[in-house]
Amino acid sequence: MGAPKRHRSTRDEEKLTAKQRKTGKHGVDDSVSPRSDIAGNDKDHEEPSEDAGEDDYDVISDSDEEAMSVANNQTLSDASSNSNFDNHLSYKLVSTEVDSLLKRKWKYTWKVPTINMSNCHWRGTGECINKDLETNSLSVLKPRLYKHWLESCKASGSSESHQSKLRPFLSMCSSYCDIMHYNKKPFYLKGLEEDSNIMDAYLLHSLNHVFKSKDLMVKNERKLAKNQGSVECKSVDDDDAYRDRGFTRPKILLLLPLAGIMRRVVKRLIKLTPTKHKAIVEDLERFCEEFGSGRSEDKDEDDDIENSKLKTSGKPADFQALFGRGDDNNDHFMIGIKYTNRGMKLYGDFYTSDIIIASPLGLITKIGEAEGQKEKDVDYLSSIEILIIDHADVMLMQNWSHVNTVVEQLNKLPSKQHGTDVMRIRPWYLDGHARFYRQTLILGSHTNPEMNALFNQHCLNYQGKVKLECTYKGVLPKILIQARQIYERFDIESIVEADNARLKYFSEKIFPKIKDSIQDGVMIFASSYFEYVRLRNYLKSQSASVCLFGEYIKRNEISHVRGEFFRGEKKIMLYTERAHFYYRYKIRGVKNLIVYSLPEREEFYPQIINFLEESDNMNCRVLFSRLDNLRLERIVGTTAAKRMINSDKGVFVFA
Template sequence: MNVGTPPDPFHLHFASLGQHGKAASALAAQAASSSSPSALPAYTLTTHTYDAIGPILQYDTPHTLPSTQDRLQETVRNAYHAHLQARHCRPPSPLQRSTLNLIQSYVDLLHPYLALSQRDQVRETVAAHLLSHVQNTRRVILRNNERPAKAAASDGGKSAKGKGASADDMDLDVQDDEGEGGEAKTNDDLDELVRDQGFTRPKILVLLSLRNSALSAKRFLRDFTLPEGTLDRLAQPDASARFPADHVATFQGNIDDSFVLGFKVTRKEWRAYARSDSDFLSSIEIVVADQLDVMQMQNWEHVKFVFSQLNHIPRKVHASTNFARVRQWSLDGAAPYLRQTILLSSLDTPEVRALFAPLRNVAVRRRVLAADDGKKGLKGGKKEEGAAGMVADGVRQVFVKFDCANVQAEADVRLAHFTTKVCTSLSLSLSYSARTPSYFNFVLLVDHLQELEEKDELRFTSIS
């Protein structure tokens, strides 16, 4: 590493016994010995302003890394800049530079105000960050594959621990890694230095709402576009006049929400994995959840379930796991304290905040604020009314309380109260609409209404 060059966030954050790794292991041990299910890093709140993004609330910890300029892996940087020149005829925009500065030090980020016009720029930058992480990870592994052989040669031919993936298997040329520690002086040092992996191979998880968001060229056109002969109304010339821009962007193309993809990135190509039931979530190092506002209109319980299953120590030993190469903080169950989580949404909702609040990254958490934060409640120098004050005069608002002795049965009790008490009185009206708080409640209510429709007691339609 050159004198005066800022340290590489990748090595500082993910090294087996680096500054962040030790802090994460200590927090994991603290959580294991206390009655609290998790120990959160201590933090202080500061506010910063980023070009083209605006104000950001930063949860600083003692281990916060300074923001750095472009530290993308060289191959990825060249491809990223070439892509921008070919597609947009320009270098990275101010928004893309600010986004890269925000995420490349492996901090958690919540952006709940991502405009439609900004979405593609942020996606391109996040994708470059993910590819840079994959390249850095593989380069470290390949370099460490050579260390035992070098140590054995310098030690008179004695064998050393730490067999890893071969260069042929990883399909990447071995190169030096910037910012990596020096050579091991003892066998114990070597054993620790080559700990560069998790329990399983997958390192990145990207959650998307619909197939059209995952659409990529070439082989995926078949699986992620509409079936042959199907008319896409939102691809017609008059779509922009008939529907809002965000509606067209979200629902154009294949909107199936049941899909999963796995990739292995090699030097020459991307290889798709077959479906597997392995503990692939155990060693995830970066999670990206895009269009969380759309996911809230699907089944939010699925999102919460996926996050609840991240970074658990596998229940069974996998043949591909080499424990001599597993990082110490992974063995300590500290992976949640080092995982980077990037949450993107166009709406700031309590559910999205609840997903962000318990994140435990020792680096730092950053939340993009609304442009008018600090002046909220004021509009034109006058106090702005809340949503309840916008209800038209004469509209009656009724808040109904029902008894529920068991919180686990709350959904069933609420549905029963609605169908037996509320729905009966509403049926006297000419028409009415009902909105459910979750997709689970929606399915239960639709089933009930279908039963009533079969009895010719009412007619209804559902929108989901």
Template sequence: MDAGNAVTTKLLTLLNVSATKIGKRKHLHDEFVPAEKLNKRKTTSFAAEVHFEKEKEDVSMEVDKEVAVPLATAEEEAKEEAEDVDMEEPASSNDLYENHFGVNPSSLSESSRTAVEGRSWSTSREKVGKLGSAIVSIPANSESSTSSAVSEVDILDNLKTSFTTRQAKQVKNQIELQNDILSTLATRKDLYITSTQLTTKRATREAIALHALNHVTKKRRRVLKNNERLTHAAKANPDAPPPEDVQDQGFTRPAVLILLPFRSSALDWFRAITSHTPNPTYQIENQSRFLSEYGLPAGVVDKLVTAEPGTYPPDHVDTFKGNVDDNFRVGIKMTRKTVKMFADFYGCDIIIASPLGLRRSIEKEKNADYLTSIEVLVIDQMDALTMQNWEHVKFVMSYMNKLPKESHDTDFSRIKPWYLDGHAAFLRQSILLSAYETAETRSLYNNSLKNVAGKIRTEKTWQPIEVPAGIDQTFVHFDCTNAVDEPEKRFHHFTTQLLPSILKSAVLSTNTIIFVPSSFDFIRVHNYFRKSAGVTFTVLSEYSTNQDISRARQAFFKGQKAFLLVSERFHFYKRYKIRGSRNIVFYGPPDHPQYFTEFLSFPFLDEGVEAADVSCRVLFSKYDRMRLERIVGTQGAIELIKSS
């Protein structure tokens, strides 16, 4: 018995599954009651006799007051689903969805799995339309995988028609970008866009939302079509065994997970998803509740949006506008004519959540079975997630596509074989979006994405960032041959060489900001200054209260404190302009390149300051290459590291 069959046998034995006759089969969309529901709301279900086994509905869902038509009853929804089956496009051997997520995926083989597990990839560089240059990686020695980064757009006709109509109102560049994204995602390869732009975020989000909605619709249609086949087969010959080619499900229903940093981000994705449901009769259940919980409270004015242009940087406004609570999770159930918000996790198709929200849920429920069958994973605004707590992202990833702890009334005869074999992670398509790359995001791409169809990472050639002319900039290199030792080496060089040289100078040892990117390094540097006699300093960190911030800024501006320690997370959340600085010391290059320009412009907030009065020191090692290239340009970073 091979390993895959052993896993299957063990799983079926543990869950004591027995279903042989069509009348005894329990489908994934039957009503079930988890040990403790994530959405603490009482539900009542109705059953209706139809020509195929239908989904039972939660009838206690709050009715959206803005919806003029009554919410669908269970019988009406069953009829709606039956119509959905009837309009299904004919099956094709070239169906890209079936080729990757069907019963026998063409790319899933022992050799491809072995190559992925061994991190053995064949790579090539390819131009992917408006996405630019990209590194395409496929499992080494894989015969079934294609190295191409694009394919024909694979969107259902009813979704494609309305999308094309809306595209006609957009500019050419955005239309081309969306089409390039859709054709890339149609290959079912993972996609990591490493430098999303503010001007294209909405277009990118809508294209990916369409791909996710298309995936959910195709999966649901296949399940409903097979439900109909099973019912007809049982009626035609009750004693005959059921058809064998009906494996069409995972362990649980949720197929798409979208991880986001803030509730405002969830609101943006909600609008992107519902933008693809333009039918005027379309119902969005619980829309008022969702807008209330994920938007700003009534009467609250968003100062970022109403401020004079230029008061806050555009990227800061885009990130922090609206509700910035970072603890949330919501299930969305999609039917042909209805979007049901706040659906139970085990009865929904799409989960939108923050890493913190999911982690708290998993730790409270001690169960994450709703993540076992995720087939499309989207992580947006990864740059913002790194500024929160990246451990939450890693925690959620550790629970993805594992074998379930409970059966959840699943009909195991309907589960795709590769789920039972524990191979779901090898077929999950991951879509990563970030304004820039960090070591954490690259590590996730390298180590957590195991798609045997391959993966694509976009590249960007950075140009030097603009800074005020005439400032004395010095890039200070320290040698380090091991990434593990890098924090220790950096701290040693800073405390034994860079800082002592600064303290020896009467000019450099006053009006000096020390910017520290890492929170761990910030704590270490802060403790060092606390123990250093004769050095006056104050701090600005993400934990500083408004009173602490006001006091620290005043003391530094008036010269009462010679040094001001600033963490990158503080600047990420507050983006304050700091007066009184003349010398800027970067303990490491900032992740966000704009911060470099901003800190070098702060001295000029004071009158009479010349560029010759301002100095800048940047401590770096070869492991800072991604940060450096966003400041001095890709070529400049290579030259800096080589010359050092």
């Protein structure tokens, strides 16, 4: 299996209480705020309209049937969901609120404990969205969607525990605030149940948003048809109630890093879609041929396949689960999903799709084509109302700048009209305020400065922000050998000088000892490609005997490089975190380990240290600065990390 191709880069209004005026719903420091307290195929030559067509909607909408259900005293109510959906999209921002949001000064004013994660808690801006996250749990869903989900859980044998664990996050999603959850245990690291709960929650939320948007447009189309030619119809232009759409149809953008993960999500999306909306799933056969059937996600089959592979492969279990299939590592894909009165269509034209699922690289390619060819555009990104970035930690192993570029491209004014009735477009789209209404979910197993920057600088939702904060025990107990780990802190004067300070410390304190020693088997581990390049150039300038094992190594060179190092023909091996992520080879012959920069993924740290199992002295030196706190606490634990960052001493030993 080859590593996937990756591109390189350098890197409506109501009065508020006095308290609300002081804080602001969105948590921005705002002295005056009137905010109320409320809970694939890209055919560029086509310009389809978002206006309702007979192919897109049923004669009897879900809202009609749900009204009948209430009339018949059925217990499930849609009032909570309507409140969140309608209030969020009908709210009118005023200029002072926009100015406050643009200042990006977020005040996290509340904290609530998480459920099933004793080491974490939620923190948010503005008013606490829900002090008890179990409240208003599944009542946020449309009755048809909720009923189908229950039937799906029963059919798959899901326990009550699965349902109860899904409710808090779904309730949080329905608040329409921005969310950053960076302690999600992924399915490939024995976190299948937790990952599935989070995935079900955001897929249900997305489907709920799509179906409610459709219901609103159907309702308004009927009113307009009924009142056609009347005085009421002539006043439509001045009635915001009929402004129910954006510039283009797509409302949900789901960014995923790999095709294997995308296949898993699409399969689950189909299962969660009510039967009425998936009587026919067009192009399903094509999807299965291109990305695989996804049958391995069935519990029993998944266990059998995983066990059979592990018997014949030296790769660890998480690698097998993430890259086990032939095309799972494909990071270039993009498909549109459209819901009609006949069912759902995969590979829909992007302008007529409701949901777009893509990899960052897939979208970057489309953006690049639009910039280079005038007849092409990416206006289908102009009306995204929910952005979901799942497995963001894996994207860090690709090219995070692609994610930034995609997010910056969202909610821009389109270059063409694309057949949409301008009189039906919501005012805040026309005002260029769509980004303040977009909800963004960033989900991953850990965070880093780049993810935090995206959340703080590009997620400007007026509803506010919620993020997870955690304490860590560290991963040192997972080291299988008695390795002596010497952590050395180097001082920095500014963030700008951090990289130079690291290289200077290495060249003055570490490398001279390596150069003067006759010992071979020295591995230097670097986390980023940028650090790898700087080290490579420095070592070559010192005429060091070095072999290179980076993420862009050719597959036919791997055995040669490993052999040279093992036999001592090359004294030093320069090894990167991404190379470890995509290849996961066991490197033999490591006698001395230098961790130039701590890995982003904490599970890699014990694996790298365990490379020393054949060494006689088992010594390891680790460089870190105060800017490495996020990585450090995941590895040594939150308590130890605070001590190491704040201590007057600069050297710390773990054995």
